[in-house]
Ligand SMILES: Nc1ncnc2c1ncn2[C@@H]1O[C@H](COP(=O)(O)OP(=O)(O)OP(=O)(O)O)[C@@H](O)[C@H]1O
């Protein structure tokens with residue numbers, strides 16, 4: 001056998017109060033795709049940050065070998081030079097720059113002092129062919145969908161002659177087709193000698209693409225499976241991830257009589273003055289008390305825009321139509337008013353507009369409902385700590401303490417903090433926008449169980465999701481949106497993936 | 507424990523080192539009651555600006571107009587007291603209100619019209635400079651004959667008339683210091699008790715007592731030094747009260763939470779039901795009010811309003827805030843830190859003056875200290891990742 005392209009030996013990385021990675025070793029042969037799976041906070045991202053030099057040599061224990069040579073990366077530049085390219089979930093592209101400018105950002109092709117624009121475009125076209133992206137290199141990034149941006153990011157890596165791609169949950173924000181595209185591309189690149197490390201919570205993906213899989217739990221490597229020798233299936237992965245087997249991914253839903261209509265939207269239109277076009281057209285939606293209503297559709301169909309327009313219109317659209325809450329016509333001029341009236345909105349982009357990353361867990365949890373911790377107008381720190389602990393415990397948030405800054409939590413645990421924050425508001429209607437994005441199977445189950453509990457107590461939930469199985473299993477009724485229009489309404493029990501997809505693309 | 511708080515302790519240590527250095531270099535003149543009392547009075551008008559500026563920077567803005575605005579509002583106070591013949595109890599609230607209004611005007615530019623704060627307040631810098639010149643155009647320097655007004659910047663709180671008891675010391679100052687110490691001890695104990703009632707972790711008893719003793723010694727030392735001269739000056743009282751109020755607001759009230767949330771992530775704050783615009787108005791309004799206070803402190807100290815009053819105050823205030831640990835990335839910074847920052851910067855000026863160091867060198871040293879403080883701040887922040 002040839003020398004492995006990458007070998008990580010006995011890697012240990014500690015943070016104050018957490019051993020994020022604990023004596024993990026694994027090897028990647030060339031032309032292989034290696035997957036990392038594990039629960040939220042298992043240490044996957046941290047392990048990759050050690051590899052890429054984000055956590056520099058000396059801040060961790062253990063050794064990294066590339067092609068048999070010991071590496072001591074002091075920063076991400078070093079690892080890049082060695083042929084490692086990391087693609088994070090939050091893409092590192094400049095939206096206002098063109099595709100070719102982004103692809104060669106930081107290592108521009110030069111002719112003397114000038115950027116050689118012609119050569120840049122020529123090479124960009126070649127690389128774009130390799131990643132099978134058919135766009136004009138002069139297109140600005142902000143005009144591309146997220147799936148295409150992802151491909152540009154890979155093109156960028158290839159332009160630097162990367163031999164090892166590291167992708168941290170690349171498909172969590174992609175729709176089915178884009179995900180499939182991306183995985184195909186990885187398979188193809190593998191043939192051309194570019195290996196990949198893929199982190200994902202979508203086990204189906206992992207099973208279909210992995211040559212080898214390492215399962216992490218609490219920072220430790222539990223098992224490494226080799227597709228050529230071992231059977232890799234859902235049960236094996238889950239069992240190793242959580243330490244026990246989970247029979248059902250979705251908790252049982254009780255059959256219940258629905259209450260009266262509590263929330264209704266009639267002929268709802270939204271015009272985005274920035275884009276200069278109508279983004280929502282004649283939307284009609286009803287929500288009953290104690291109901292889980294699903295809203296699905298393709299990426300960019302207008303689901304998040306709908307949520308934002310209902311929840312106090314922070315984006316400043318021009319709105320037309322009626323909103324009726326508990327029998328009264330309402331219109332919220334600010335999210336503050338929406339919250340007062342009993343709405344909550346768990347945003348899709350928790351880092352961008354959901355959480356205050358530089359603040360700690362407890363401050364984030366209480367932020368949207370400070371009234372609960374005010375005593376005579378003054379914040380009662382003790383009540384705050386107690387409440388925050390209760391919510392943090394009941395959602396099983398993995399953190400050394402509630403004084404930990406949210407930025408240091410793993411992605412999935414950040415999502416739980418976001419959820420805790422809005423549960424703390426005790427809303428009547430909760431809008432969940434992609435609530436399970438980047439969340440492990442166990443935590444998904446927990447969140448679904450909480451949802452069931454909440455509707456049983458009389459809350460209504462609007463769940464926006466691209467994951468069809470989850471929409472089908474967790475909701476009572478499903479609205480499908482396509483290009484800003486409502487294209488269908490289905491009873492969940494009568495619906496299936498095909499019927500939804502055909503509505504979503506109509 | 508020590509590692510975690512090194513940022514906060516760091517500033518105290520730096521201040522201590524600076525003070526010790528000047529005390530030695532000036533054969534003790536620096537730490538003399540008279541000099542310290544002077545130092546505090548010189549620092550007052552920058553300290554209140556720095557406190558307001560802290561919040562402005564926390565919400566990711568800047569206010570360049572405060573220097574000349576302070577000068578202009580000081581001139582208005584002077585004119586009010588002299589030309590218009592208004593009583594002092596009317597002039598002070600009037601000027602403070604005027605300050606709030608000017609702050610709200612800046613906020614309107616920023617929040618409503620979306621002008622970057624740097625540009626909006628740069629315009630303010632020019633406008634208020636012009637306004638100050640016009641206000642003092644006819645008369646030049648306006649002398650303020652009002653005794654009560656001038657006491658704000660130069661006077662001291664009265665003493666208890668007890669002949670023969672503790673001669674040479676300011677007894678009311680000592681008494682207030684004692685009260686402060688007792689208050690600190692009691693509130694610390696009660697807060698610890700409440701925490702224990704909730705079953706929360708508290709520092710060990712020995713550690714706790716050590717902290718208490720340290721605080722009491724600190725309060726005692728400061729009081730003793732001040733009591734050795736004329737006692738507490740009115741400026742000191744004003745700065746202390748402003749600091750206490752702002753510290754309370756920022757750490758204990760919903761308003762403070764909202765301010766730091768807006769600074770930390772405006773989009774998330776907005777979606778959490780916090781109006782970013784409203785917070786912008788509040789913060790700039792408060793900045794305007796403190797600017798008015800600063801302007802009056804300065805005018806009162808000089809007992810006059812001059813054509814150049816306020817020149818460069820904005821930069822001193824910004825420097826003090828940065829030395830005190832605010833971050834321009836937003837969402838980070840304490841008003842108490844900025845107060846310490848102001849004391850550090852003023853100690854440097856005062857100490858170097860005593861040593862007879864040339865003004866050109868003074869600028870270079872202060873610039874270096876500013877850079878060192880911020881580098882230290884950034885480094886310790888990284889370290890904690
Ligand atoms: N910079 C940091 N400082 C302190 N703790 C950290 C830091 N980065 C990560 N951690 C902690 O290390 C642990 C592992 O985090 P990591 O992000 O690697 O998890 P993950 O496996 O990627 O999880 P997820 O699937 O949720 O993304 C978590 O408990 C997290 O809170």
Ligand SMILES: [Mg+2]
Nearest residue numbers: 044045410411
């Ligand atoms: Mg991760």
